[in-house]
Amino acid sequence: MHRVAIVGVAQTKFAAEKIDQNYAELAYEVVDSLFNQLGIGHSDIDNIVTASSDFWDGRTISSMAVQDAVGAWLKSETKVSSDGTLAVLYGMMRILSGSFGTTLVLAHSKSSEGNQTMLGNAVFDPIYQRQLGFDLVAAGAMQARAYLEKYNLTEADLAEVVVKNLGNATYNPNAQRAMSITVEDALKSNLVADPLRELDIAPNSDGACVLLLAREDLVSKFTDKPVWLTGVGHYQDNYYLGDRDLTTSKSLEKAAAKAYSMAGIINPRKELNVVELYDTFSHQELMWSELLGLAERGRGIDLIRSGVTKLGGELPVNPSGGVLGAHAMFVAGLVRVAEAALQLRGEAGAYQVEGASKALAHGTVGPCGQTHCVWILSNEK
Amino acid sequence: MSTPKEKPLYISIKTDLPYAYSAGRPLSRFLVALRDEAKILASRCNQCSYVLVPPRAFCTQCHKLTPELVEVGPRGTLETFSVINFPFIDPFTGLERPVPYGYGIIKLDGCDNLLPHFLDISDHTKLAIGQRVEAVFEEKENRTTALTDIKHFRVLI
Numbered sequence: 001m002h003r004v005a006i007v008g009v010a011q012t013k014f015a016a017e018k019i020d021q022n023y024a025e026l027a028y029e030v031v032d033s034l035f036n037q038l039g040i041g042h043s044d045i046d047n048i049v050t051a052s053s054d055f056w057d058g059r060t061i062s063s064m065a066v067q068d069a070v071g072a073w074l075k076s077e078t079k080v081s082s083d084g085t086l087a088v089l090y091g092m093m094r095i096l097s098g099s100f101g102t103t104l105v106l107a108h109s110k111s112s113e114g115n116q117t118m119l120g121n122a123v124f125d126p127i128y129q130r131q132l133g134f135d136l137v138a139a140g141a142m143q144a145r146a147y148l149e150k151y152n153l154t155e156a157d158l159a160e161v162v163v164k165n166l167g168n169a170t171y172n173p174n175a176q177r178a179m180s181i182t183v184e185d186a187l188k189s190n191l192v193a194d195p196l197r198e199l200d201i202a203p204n205s206d207g208a209c210v211l212l213l214a215r216e217d218l219v220s221k222f223t224d225k226p227v228w229l230t231g232v233g234h235y236q237d238n239y240y241l242g243d244r245d246l247t248t249s250k251s252l253e254k255a256a257a258k259a260y261s262m263a264g265i266i267n268p269r270k271e272l273n274v275v276e277l278y279d280t281f282s283h284q285e286l287m288w289s290e291l292l293g294l295a296e297r298g299r300g301i302d303l304i305r306s307g308v309t310k311l312g313g314e315l316p317v318n319p320s321g322g323v324l325g326a327h328a329m330f331v332a333g334l335v336r337v338a339e340a341a342l343q344l345r346g347e348a349g350a351y352q353v354e355g356a357s358k359a360l361a362h363g364t365v366g367p368c369g370q371t372h373c374v375w376i377l378s379n380e381k
Numbered sequence: 382m383s384t385p386k387e388k389p390l391y392i393s394i395k396t397d398l399p400y401a402y403s404a405g406r407p408l409s410r411f412l413v414a415l416r417d418e419a420k421i422l423a424s425r426c427n428q429c430s431y432v433l434v435p436p437r438a439f440c441t442q443c444h445k446l447t448p449e450l451v452e453v454g455p456r457g458t459l460e461t462f463s464v465i466n467f468p469f470i471d472p473f474t475g476l477e478r479p480v481p482y483g484y485g486i487i488k489l490d491g492c493d494n495l496l497p498h499f500l501d502i503s504d505h506t507k508l509a510i511g512q513r514v515e516a517v518f519e520e521k522e523n524r525t526t527a528l529t530d531i532k533h534f535r536v537l538i
Protein backbone atom coordinates (compact mmCIF):
# COMPACT_ATOMS: atom_id res chain seq x y z
CA MET A 1 0.00 0.00 0.00
CA HIS A 2 1.14 3.55 -0.78
CA ARG A 3 2.08 5.88 2.04
CA VAL A 4 0.46 9.30 2.27
CA ALA A 5 2.04 12.43 3.76
CA ILE A 6 0.95 15.91 4.71
CA VAL A 7 3.11 18.18 2.56
CA GLY A 8 1.81 21.58 3.65
CA VAL A 9 -0.61 23.26 6.08
CA ALA A 10 -2.13 26.71 6.51
CA GLN A 11 -4.66 28.18 8.89
CA THR A 12 -6.28 31.53 9.60
CA LYS A 13 -6.06 33.40 12.85
CA PHE A 14 -9.16 32.48 14.82
CA ALA A 15 -11.52 35.16 16.09
CA ALA A 16 -15.04 35.47 17.49
CA GLU A 17 -16.21 37.42 14.47
CA LYS A 18 -14.41 37.63 11.12
CA ILE A 19 -16.85 39.99 9.47
CA ASP A 20 -14.19 41.05 6.94
CA GLN A 21 -14.41 37.72 5.11
CA ASN A 22 -17.25 35.62 3.77
CA TYR A 23 -16.82 31.82 3.56
CA ALA A 24 -15.19 31.90 0.14
CA GLU A 25 -12.71 34.58 1.22
CA LEU A 26 -11.91 32.72 4.42
CA ALA A 27 -11.17 29.57 2.41
CA TYR A 28 -9.23 31.52 -0.23
CA GLU A 29 -6.95 33.02 2.42
CA VAL A 30 -5.66 29.63 3.56
CA VAL A 31 -5.59 27.99 0.13
CA ASP A 32 -3.64 30.94 -1.32
CA SER A 33 -1.28 30.87 1.65
CA LEU A 34 -0.67 27.13 1.12
CA PHE A 35 -0.14 27.54 -2.64
CA ASN A 36 2.38 30.35 -2.08
CA GLN A 37 4.16 28.36 0.61
CA LEU A 38 4.57 25.37 -1.73
CA GLY A 39 5.02 27.37 -4.92
CA ILE A 40 2.14 25.51 -6.54
CA GLY A 41 -1.19 26.40 -8.14
CA HIS A 42 -4.66 25.10 -8.73
CA SER A 43 -3.44 22.69 -11.43
CA ASP A 44 -1.29 20.78 -8.91
CA ILE A 45 -4.36 19.66 -6.95
CA ASP A 46 -6.00 16.39 -8.04
CA ASN A 47 -9.11 16.51 -5.83
CA ILE A 48 -10.57 18.27 -2.82
CA VAL A 49 -12.28 17.12 0.36
CA THR A 50 -13.88 19.73 2.58
CA ALA A 51 -15.51 19.67 6.02
CA SER A 52 -18.37 21.93 7.05
CA SER A 53 -22.04 21.71 7.98
CA ASP A 54 -25.11 22.65 5.96
CA PHE A 55 -27.04 23.53 9.11
CA TRP A 56 -24.22 25.67 10.53
CA ASP A 57 -23.74 27.55 7.26
CA GLY A 58 -27.47 27.79 6.48
CA ARG A 59 -27.27 26.45 2.93
CA THR A 60 -28.20 23.12 1.38
CA ILE A 61 -24.66 22.05 0.49
CA SER A 62 -22.26 24.11 2.54
CA SER A 63 -19.18 23.34 0.43
CA MET A 64 -20.71 25.15 -2.56
CA ALA A 65 -19.71 28.40 -0.85
CA VAL A 66 -16.02 27.49 -0.98
CA GLN A 67 -15.73 25.40 -4.14
CA ASP A 68 -14.27 28.20 -6.26
CA ALA A 69 -11.99 29.27 -3.41
CA VAL A 70 -10.45 25.80 -3.15
CA GLY A 71 -10.01 25.62 -6.91
CA ALA A 72 -12.60 22.89 -7.38
CA TRP A 73 -13.93 23.86 -10.81
CA LEU A 74 -13.64 20.96 -13.28
CA LYS A 75 -12.37 18.76 -10.44
CA SER A 76 -13.86 16.39 -7.88
CA GLU A 77 -14.82 18.10 -4.63
CA THR A 78 -16.65 16.20 -1.92
CA LYS A 79 -17.54 17.02 1.65
CA VAL A 80 -17.83 15.45 5.07
CA SER A 81 -20.51 17.00 7.24
CA SER A 82 -18.39 16.33 10.28
CA ASP A 83 -15.06 17.15 11.87
CA GLY A 84 -12.01 17.93 9.72
CA THR A 85 -10.11 14.87 11.00
CA LEU A 86 -12.61 12.78 9.04
CA ALA A 87 -11.97 14.88 5.93
CA VAL A 88 -8.28 13.88 6.27
CA LEU A 89 -9.33 10.22 6.45
CA TYR A 90 -11.55 10.61 3.39
CA GLY A 91 -8.79 12.52 1.59
CA MET A 92 -6.23 9.80 2.33
CA MET A 93 -8.65 7.10 1.15
CA ARG A 94 -9.15 8.93 -2.15
CA ILE A 95 -5.38 8.80 -2.70
CA LEU A 96 -5.16 5.16 -1.64
CA SER A 97 -7.95 4.30 -4.09
CA GLY A 98 -5.42 5.00 -6.84
CA SER A 99 -7.59 7.65 -8.46
CA PHE A 100 -5.74 10.70 -7.17
CA GLY A 101 -2.16 11.67 -6.32
CA THR A 102 -2.93 14.69 -4.15
CA THR A 103 -5.90 15.76 -2.01
CA LEU A 104 -6.48 19.26 -0.71
CA VAL A 105 -8.32 19.06 2.64
CA LEU A 106 -10.09 22.17 3.86
CA ALA A 107 -12.43 22.94 6.76
CA HIS A 108 -14.26 26.22 7.29
CA SER A 109 -16.69 27.55 9.87
CA LYS A 110 -18.07 30.81 11.21
CA SER A 111 -19.87 30.60 14.51
CA SER A 112 -20.58 34.35 14.34
CA GLU A 113 -23.13 33.94 11.57
CA GLY A 114 -25.65 31.71 13.39
CA ASN A 115 -27.10 31.16 16.83
CA GLN A 116 -24.75 28.60 18.38
CA THR A 117 -27.21 27.50 21.07
CA MET A 118 -29.96 26.85 18.54
CA LEU A 119 -27.55 25.11 16.18
CA GLY A 120 -26.25 23.03 19.08
CA ASN A 121 -29.84 22.10 19.85
CA ALA A 122 -30.37 21.05 16.22
CA VAL A 123 -27.63 18.44 16.69
CA PHE A 124 -30.16 16.46 18.72
CA ASP A 125 -33.00 14.34 17.39
CA PRO A 126 -35.98 16.50 16.38
CA ILE A 127 -38.53 13.99 17.65
CA TYR A 128 -37.40 13.10 21.11
CA GLN A 129 -34.65 15.43 22.26
CA ARG A 130 -34.80 18.88 20.70
CA GLN A 131 -37.96 19.85 22.60
CA LEU A 132 -35.98 19.64 25.81
CA GLY A 133 -33.70 22.36 24.55
CA PHE A 134 -30.49 20.40 25.00
CA ASP A 135 -27.45 21.89 23.39
CA LEU A 136 -23.81 20.84 23.28
CA VAL A 137 -22.87 22.86 26.38
CA ALA A 138 -25.68 21.43 28.52
CA ALA A 139 -24.74 17.91 27.42
CA GLY A 140 -21.06 18.59 28.14
CA ALA A 141 -21.91 19.88 31.61
CA MET A 142 -23.77 16.68 32.48
CA GLN A 143 -20.82 14.65 31.25
CA ALA A 144 -18.45 16.79 33.33
CA ARG A 145 -20.47 16.22 36.52
CA ALA A 146 -20.72 12.48 35.95
CA TYR A 147 -16.95 12.26 35.30
CA LEU A 148 -15.95 14.42 38.29
CA GLU A 149 -18.19 12.47 40.65
CA LYS A 150 -17.07 9.06 39.40
CA TYR A 151 -13.39 9.82 40.03
CA ASN A 152 -13.66 12.17 43.02
CA LEU A 153 -12.35 15.15 41.09
CA THR A 154 -13.23 18.80 41.64
CA GLU A 155 -13.80 21.99 39.69
CA ALA A 156 -10.28 23.02 40.74
CA ASP A 157 -8.95 20.05 38.76
CA LEU A 158 -10.77 21.34 35.69
CA ALA A 159 -9.29 24.79 36.34
CA GLU A 160 -5.80 23.29 36.06
CA VAL A 161 -6.57 22.23 32.49
CA VAL A 162 -7.81 25.75 31.75
CA VAL A 163 -4.69 27.38 33.22
CA LYS A 164 -2.36 25.13 31.21
CA ASN A 165 -4.15 25.45 27.87
CA LEU A 166 -4.99 29.15 27.96
CA GLY A 167 -1.39 29.74 29.09
CA ASN A 168 -0.10 27.74 26.09
CA ALA A 169 -2.38 29.78 23.83
CA THR A 170 -0.42 32.92 24.75
CA TYR A 171 2.40 31.54 22.55
CA ASN A 172 0.06 30.80 19.63
CA PRO A 173 -0.54 33.82 17.36
CA ASN A 174 -3.63 32.14 15.84
CA ALA A 175 -5.42 31.54 19.16
CA GLN A 176 -8.57 33.50 19.96
CA ARG A 177 -8.48 33.16 23.75
CA ALA A 178 -5.13 33.28 25.52
CA MET A 179 -4.65 34.06 29.22
CA SER A 180 -1.94 33.86 31.85
CA ILE A 181 -4.09 33.06 34.87
CA THR A 182 -4.13 31.03 38.08
CA VAL A 183 -6.47 28.27 39.22
CA GLU A 184 -8.15 30.82 41.52
CA ASP A 185 -8.78 33.13 38.55
CA ALA A 186 -10.24 30.29 36.49
CA LEU A 187 -12.58 29.36 39.35
CA LYS A 188 -13.91 32.92 39.36
CA SER A 189 -15.19 32.79 35.78
CA ASN A 190 -18.97 32.68 35.33
CA LEU A 191 -20.78 29.43 36.06
CA VAL A 192 -22.49 28.68 32.74
CA ALA A 193 -23.82 25.15 33.21
CA ASP A 194 -22.58 23.78 36.44
CA PRO A 195 -19.94 22.45 37.00
CA LEU A 196 -18.66 24.16 33.82
CA ARG A 197 -17.57 27.79 33.90
CA GLU A 198 -17.01 30.15 31.01
CA LEU A 199 -13.30 29.32 30.79
CA ASP A 200 -13.97 25.55 30.90
CA ILE A 201 -15.94 25.88 27.66
CA ALA A 202 -14.33 26.39 24.25
CA PRO A 203 -15.04 29.82 22.75
CA ASN A 204 -17.04 30.13 19.52
CA SER A 205 -14.68 30.95 16.67
CA ASP A 206 -14.53 31.80 13.00
CA GLY A 207 -11.72 30.42 10.87
CA ALA A 208 -10.43 27.94 8.32
CA CYS A 209 -7.63 25.43 7.94
CA VAL A 210 -6.22 23.58 4.96
CA LEU A 211 -3.66 20.89 4.35
CA LEU A 212 -2.32 19.11 1.30
CA LEU A 213 -1.95 15.33 1.21
CA ALA A 214 0.28 13.63 -1.34
CA ARG A 215 1.09 10.05 -2.35
CA GLU A 216 4.65 9.09 -1.44
CA ASP A 217 6.05 9.20 -4.98
CA LEU A 218 4.86 12.81 -5.35
CA VAL A 219 5.93 14.09 -1.93
CA SER A 220 9.36 15.39 -2.92
CA LYS A 221 7.76 17.63 -5.55
CA PHE A 222 6.18 19.62 -2.71
CA THR A 223 8.40 19.47 0.37
CA ASP A 224 11.51 18.07 2.00
CA LYS A 225 9.70 17.97 5.34
CA PRO A 226 6.78 15.55 4.81
CA VAL A 227 4.71 14.44 7.78
CA TRP A 228 3.59 10.84 7.31
CA LEU A 229 0.15 9.57 8.24
CA THR A 230 1.18 6.36 9.99
CA GLY A 231 -1.97 5.37 11.89
CA VAL A 232 -5.64 6.20 12.05
CA GLY A 233 -8.70 4.96 13.89
CA HIS A 234 -12.27 6.18 13.53
CA TYR A 235 -15.20 4.86 15.56
CA GLN A 236 -18.52 6.18 16.71
CA ASP A 237 -20.89 5.48 19.56
CA ASN A 238 -24.69 5.51 19.77
CA TYR A 239 -26.25 8.82 18.77
CA TYR A 240 -28.85 9.15 21.53
CA LEU A 241 -27.24 10.61 24.64
CA GLY A 242 -29.20 8.26 26.92
CA ASP A 243 -27.75 5.21 25.18
CA ARG A 244 -24.18 5.96 26.30
CA ASP A 245 -22.18 5.92 29.53
CA LEU A 246 -21.00 9.52 29.43
CA THR A 247 -18.13 8.92 31.86
CA THR A 248 -16.25 6.92 29.24
CA SER A 249 -15.99 6.52 25.48
CA LYS A 250 -15.65 3.08 23.97
CA SER A 251 -15.41 4.68 20.52
CA LEU A 252 -12.32 6.65 21.54
CA GLU A 253 -10.68 3.59 23.11
CA LYS A 254 -11.28 1.63 19.93
CA ALA A 255 -10.10 4.47 17.68
CA ALA A 256 -6.90 4.78 19.74
CA ALA A 257 -6.24 1.03 19.71
CA LYS A 258 -6.67 0.92 15.93
CA ALA A 259 -4.43 3.93 15.31
CA TYR A 260 -1.71 2.68 17.68
CA SER A 261 -1.73 -0.79 16.15
CA MET A 262 -1.45 0.63 12.62
CA ALA A 263 1.43 2.89 13.65
CA GLY A 264 3.14 0.17 15.71
CA ILE A 265 2.81 2.08 18.97
CA ILE A 266 2.84 -0.07 22.08
CA ASN A 267 3.32 2.49 24.86
CA PRO A 268 1.77 5.79 23.72
CA ARG A 269 2.78 7.64 26.88
CA LYS A 270 6.47 6.89 26.17
CA GLU A 271 6.50 6.80 22.37
CA LEU A 272 4.51 9.93 21.55
CA ASN A 273 6.23 13.33 21.75
CA VAL A 274 3.27 15.65 21.40
CA VAL A 275 -0.53 15.38 21.52
CA GLU A 276 -3.20 17.74 20.19
CA LEU A 277 -6.68 16.88 21.54
CA TYR A 278 -10.13 18.14 20.65
CA ASP A 279 -11.35 19.12 24.12
CA THR A 280 -14.47 21.26 23.78
CA PHE A 281 -14.60 21.34 27.59
CA SER A 282 -11.79 21.22 30.14
CA HIS A 283 -12.89 17.86 31.57
CA GLN A 284 -12.56 16.29 28.13
CA GLU A 285 -8.78 16.78 28.04
CA LEU A 286 -8.58 14.62 31.15
CA MET A 287 -11.07 12.03 29.86
CA TRP A 288 -9.61 11.81 26.37
CA SER A 289 -6.02 11.54 27.73
CA GLU A 290 -7.07 8.61 29.87
CA LEU A 291 -8.97 6.88 27.09
CA LEU A 292 -5.96 7.33 24.79
CA GLY A 293 -3.96 5.33 27.33
CA LEU A 294 -1.81 8.22 28.58
CA ALA A 295 -3.02 7.80 32.19
CA GLU A 296 -5.12 5.45 34.31
CA ARG A 297 -8.88 6.10 34.29
CA GLY A 298 -9.64 9.03 36.58
CA ARG A 299 -5.95 9.99 36.83
CA GLY A 300 -5.62 12.26 33.78
CA ILE A 301 -5.24 15.11 36.24
CA ASP A 302 -1.90 13.64 37.42
CA LEU A 303 -0.45 14.36 33.97
CA ILE A 304 -1.07 18.05 34.58
CA ARG A 305 -0.12 18.13 38.27
CA SER A 306 3.21 16.43 37.58
CA GLY A 307 3.92 18.71 34.62
CA VAL A 308 4.13 15.84 32.10
CA THR A 309 1.69 17.51 29.68
CA LYS A 310 2.77 21.13 30.09
CA LEU A 311 4.80 22.95 27.46
CA GLY A 312 8.34 21.75 28.14
CA GLY A 313 7.06 18.59 29.86
CA GLU A 314 7.75 15.02 28.81
CA LEU A 315 4.59 14.77 26.66
CA PRO A 316 3.01 18.16 25.96
CA VAL A 317 -0.75 17.98 25.41
CA ASN A 318 -2.29 20.88 23.47
CA PRO A 319 0.87 23.01 23.30
CA SER A 320 -1.06 25.26 20.89
CA GLY A 321 -3.65 25.94 23.59
CA GLY A 322 -6.00 23.42 22.02
CA VAL A 323 -9.68 23.93 21.46
CA LEU A 324 -10.07 26.01 24.64
CA GLY A 325 -7.95 28.58 22.80
CA ALA A 326 -10.05 28.57 19.60
CA HIS A 327 -13.02 26.51 18.49
CA ALA A 328 -14.29 26.79 14.95
CA MET A 329 -16.71 23.88 14.59
CA PHE A 330 -15.51 21.14 12.18
CA VAL A 331 -12.27 23.10 11.66
CA ALA A 332 -10.90 22.46 15.14
CA GLY A 333 -10.03 18.80 14.44
CA LEU A 334 -8.21 19.70 11.24
CA VAL A 335 -6.30 22.32 13.21
CA ARG A 336 -5.19 19.58 15.63
CA VAL A 337 -3.72 17.67 12.65
CA ALA A 338 -2.15 20.86 11.28
CA GLU A 339 -0.64 21.75 14.67
CA ALA A 340 0.76 18.23 15.05
CA ALA A 341 2.28 18.53 11.57
CA LEU A 342 3.84 21.91 12.42
CA GLN A 343 5.41 20.35 15.53
CA LEU A 344 6.90 17.51 13.49
CA ARG A 345 8.28 19.98 10.94
CA GLY A 346 9.84 22.07 13.73
CA GLU A 347 7.68 25.02 12.70
CA ALA A 348 5.58 25.54 15.82
CA GLY A 349 7.40 28.71 16.83
CA ALA A 350 7.20 29.70 20.48
CA TYR A 351 5.35 26.50 21.44
CA GLN A 352 7.66 24.10 19.58
CA VAL A 353 8.20 20.75 21.30
CA GLU A 354 11.92 20.15 20.81
CA GLY A 355 12.80 17.14 18.71
CA ALA A 356 9.23 15.88 18.30
CA SER A 357 9.06 12.98 15.85
CA LYS A 358 5.77 11.25 16.71
CA ALA A 359 2.50 13.07 17.30
CA LEU A 360 -1.12 12.25 18.01
CA ALA A 361 -3.94 14.42 16.68
CA HIS A 362 -7.51 13.81 17.75
CA GLY A 363 -10.87 15.00 16.47
CA THR A 364 -14.38 14.48 17.74
CA VAL A 365 -17.90 15.43 16.80
CA GLY A 366 -21.35 14.89 18.30
CA PRO A 367 -22.57 15.60 21.83
CA CYS A 368 -20.15 14.47 24.56
CA GLY A 369 -17.83 12.88 21.99
CA GLN A 370 -20.04 10.55 19.96
CA THR A 371 -17.52 10.16 17.14
CA HIS A 372 -13.75 10.06 17.52
CA CYS A 373 -10.91 10.04 15.03
CA VAL A 374 -7.32 9.45 16.17
CA TRP A 375 -4.35 10.15 13.92
CA ILE A 376 -0.72 9.20 14.45
CA LEU A 377 1.77 11.30 12.52
CA SER A 378 5.50 10.91 12.14
CA ASN A 379 8.30 12.82 10.45
CA GLU A 380 10.00 9.46 9.83
CA LYS A 381 8.55 7.26 7.14
CA MET B 382 -13.96 51.61 -5.55
CA SER B 383 -14.05 50.24 -2.05
CA THR B 384 -11.57 51.40 0.52
CA PRO B 385 -10.37 49.36 3.50
CA LYS B 386 -12.30 51.75 5.76
CA GLU B 387 -15.65 50.61 4.43
CA LYS B 388 -17.33 48.30 6.90
CA PRO B 389 -18.41 44.97 5.41
CA LEU B 390 -22.15 44.33 5.47
CA TYR B 391 -24.16 41.55 7.00
CA ILE B 392 -26.99 40.21 4.86
CA SER B 393 -29.54 38.89 7.36
CA ILE B 394 -31.92 36.11 6.38
CA LYS B 395 -34.35 34.51 8.78
CA THR B 396 -34.99 31.05 7.37
CA ASP B 397 -38.34 29.59 8.33
CA LEU B 398 -38.36 26.10 6.85
CA PRO B 399 -41.21 23.97 8.19
CA TYR B 400 -40.68 20.22 8.51
CA ALA B 401 -42.97 17.41 9.64
CA TYR B 402 -40.85 14.53 10.95
CA SER B 403 -42.38 11.05 11.05
CA ALA B 404 -42.06 9.77 14.59
CA GLY B 405 -42.35 6.16 13.41
CA ARG B 406 -44.62 3.59 15.07
CA PRO B 407 -42.92 2.81 18.42
CA LEU B 408 -42.33 6.46 19.20
CA SER B 409 -45.87 7.38 18.17
CA ARG B 410 -47.21 4.79 20.64
CA PHE B 411 -44.85 6.19 23.28
CA LEU B 412 -46.08 9.77 22.76
CA VAL B 413 -49.76 8.77 22.75
CA ALA B 414 -49.28 6.75 25.96
CA LEU B 415 -47.59 9.76 27.59
CA ARG B 416 -50.45 12.04 26.56
CA ASP B 417 -53.45 9.79 27.23
CA GLU B 418 -52.30 7.58 30.09
CA ALA B 419 -49.27 9.29 31.66
CA LYS B 420 -47.35 6.07 31.03
CA ILE B 421 -43.74 5.76 29.86
CA LEU B 422 -43.26 3.02 27.25
CA ALA B 423 -39.95 1.45 26.27
CA SER B 424 -38.93 -1.13 23.66
CA ARG B 425 -37.76 -4.48 24.94
CA CYS B 426 -35.57 -6.73 22.81
CA ASN B 427 -36.76 -10.33 22.51
CA GLN B 428 -33.24 -11.41 21.63
CA CYS B 429 -31.07 -9.73 24.32
CA SER B 430 -33.72 -8.29 26.71
CA TYR B 431 -32.29 -4.75 26.44
CA VAL B 432 -34.92 -2.12 27.34
CA LEU B 433 -34.66 1.26 25.56
CA VAL B 434 -36.49 4.51 26.24
CA PRO B 435 -37.78 6.29 24.17
CA PRO B 436 -38.66 3.06 22.33
CA ARG B 437 -36.95 2.23 19.03
CA ALA B 438 -37.98 -0.03 16.18
CA PHE B 439 -34.77 -2.02 16.59
CA CYS B 440 -32.28 -2.86 19.33
CA THR B 441 -29.14 -0.73 19.65
CA GLN B 442 -27.28 -3.66 21.23
CA CYS B 443 -28.00 -6.61 18.90
CA HIS B 444 -29.66 -4.93 15.91
CA LYS B 445 -32.85 -7.08 16.00
CA LEU B 446 -36.36 -5.67 15.54
CA THR B 447 -38.03 -4.84 18.86
CA PRO B 448 -41.81 -5.08 18.38
CA GLU B 449 -42.54 -5.40 22.11
CA LEU B 450 -43.22 -2.31 24.24
CA VAL B 451 -43.17 -2.42 28.04
CA GLU B 452 -44.03 0.17 30.69
CA VAL B 453 -41.07 1.63 32.63
CA GLY B 454 -40.60 4.23 35.40
CA PRO B 455 -42.08 6.63 36.39
CA ARG B 456 -39.44 6.49 39.11
CA GLY B 457 -35.75 6.24 38.54
CA THR B 458 -32.28 7.26 39.65
CA LEU B 459 -30.43 10.46 38.80
CA GLU B 460 -27.23 9.58 36.92
CA THR B 461 -25.97 13.14 36.37
CA PHE B 462 -27.34 16.68 36.22
CA SER B 463 -26.53 20.31 35.53
CA VAL B 464 -28.07 23.62 36.50
CA ILE B 465 -28.13 25.73 33.34
CA ASN B 466 -27.44 29.44 33.67
CA PHE B 467 -27.34 30.55 30.04
CA PRO B 468 -30.42 31.79 28.17
CA PHE B 469 -31.94 29.48 25.61
CA ILE B 470 -34.45 30.24 22.86
CA ASP B 471 -36.92 27.37 22.81
CA PRO B 472 -36.99 26.26 19.14
CA PHE B 473 -40.62 25.15 19.50
CA THR B 474 -42.04 28.30 21.08
CA GLY B 475 -39.49 30.91 20.01
CA LEU B 476 -39.47 32.14 23.62
CA GLU B 477 -36.47 32.48 25.89
CA ARG B 478 -36.57 29.97 28.68
CA PRO B 479 -36.07 31.50 32.15
CA VAL B 480 -32.77 30.63 33.83
CA PRO B 481 -31.65 28.85 35.87
CA TYR B 482 -33.24 25.51 35.09
CA GLY B 483 -32.17 21.92 35.58
CA TYR B 484 -31.29 19.04 33.30
CA GLY B 485 -30.84 15.51 34.52
CA ILE B 486 -30.02 12.16 32.99
CA ILE B 487 -32.24 9.55 34.59
CA LYS B 488 -32.11 5.76 34.70
CA LEU B 489 -35.78 4.84 34.81
CA ASP B 490 -36.70 1.73 36.78
CA GLY B 491 -36.94 -1.17 34.34
CA CYS B 492 -34.75 0.48 31.70
CA ASP B 493 -31.24 -0.31 30.50
CA ASN B 494 -30.49 3.07 28.93
CA LEU B 495 -30.94 6.62 30.23
CA LEU B 496 -33.44 9.41 29.65
CA PRO B 497 -32.19 13.01 29.56
CA HIS B 498 -34.93 15.38 30.77
CA PHE B 499 -35.73 18.50 32.79
CA LEU B 500 -35.04 18.38 36.49
CA ASP B 501 -36.95 20.34 39.12
CA ILE B 502 -34.25 22.32 40.93
CA SER B 503 -36.49 24.07 43.47
CA ASP B 504 -34.75 22.16 46.26
CA HIS B 505 -31.12 22.54 45.18
CA THR B 506 -29.77 20.83 48.29
CA LYS B 507 -31.25 17.47 47.30
CA LEU B 508 -29.61 17.29 43.87
CA ALA B 509 -27.07 14.47 43.88
CA ILE B 510 -25.98 11.65 41.62
CA GLY B 511 -27.76 8.51 42.82
CA GLN B 512 -30.78 10.47 44.12
CA ARG B 513 -34.17 8.83 43.48
CA VAL B 514 -36.42 10.87 41.20
CA GLU B 515 -39.92 10.63 39.76
CA ALA B 516 -41.59 11.86 36.55
CA VAL B 517 -44.08 14.69 37.02
CA PHE B 518 -46.60 14.85 34.15
CA GLU B 519 -48.17 17.97 32.72
CA GLU B 520 -51.86 18.47 33.48
CA LYS B 521 -53.81 16.43 30.96
CA GLU B 522 -55.31 19.47 29.20
CA ASN B 523 -51.83 20.95 28.70
CA ARG B 524 -50.27 17.91 27.05
CA THR B 525 -49.08 18.35 23.47
CA THR B 526 -48.10 14.78 22.42
CA ALA B 527 -44.42 15.49 23.03
CA LEU B 528 -41.69 14.33 25.38
CA THR B 529 -42.41 17.50 27.32
CA ASP B 530 -45.73 15.93 28.44
CA ILE B 531 -43.42 14.81 31.22
CA LYS B 532 -43.02 18.25 32.82
CA HIS B 533 -39.84 17.32 34.64
CA PHE B 534 -38.40 14.88 37.14
CA ARG B 535 -38.60 15.74 40.80
CA VAL B 536 -36.43 14.54 43.62
CA LEU B 537 -38.08 11.98 45.92
CA ILE B 538 -37.56 12.70 49.60
Ligand SMILES: [Zn+2]
Nearest residue numbers: 426429440443
Ligand atom coordinates in the same frame (compact mmCIF):
# COMPACT_ATOMS: atom_id res chain seq x y z
ZN1 LIG C 1 -31.15 -6.73 21.53
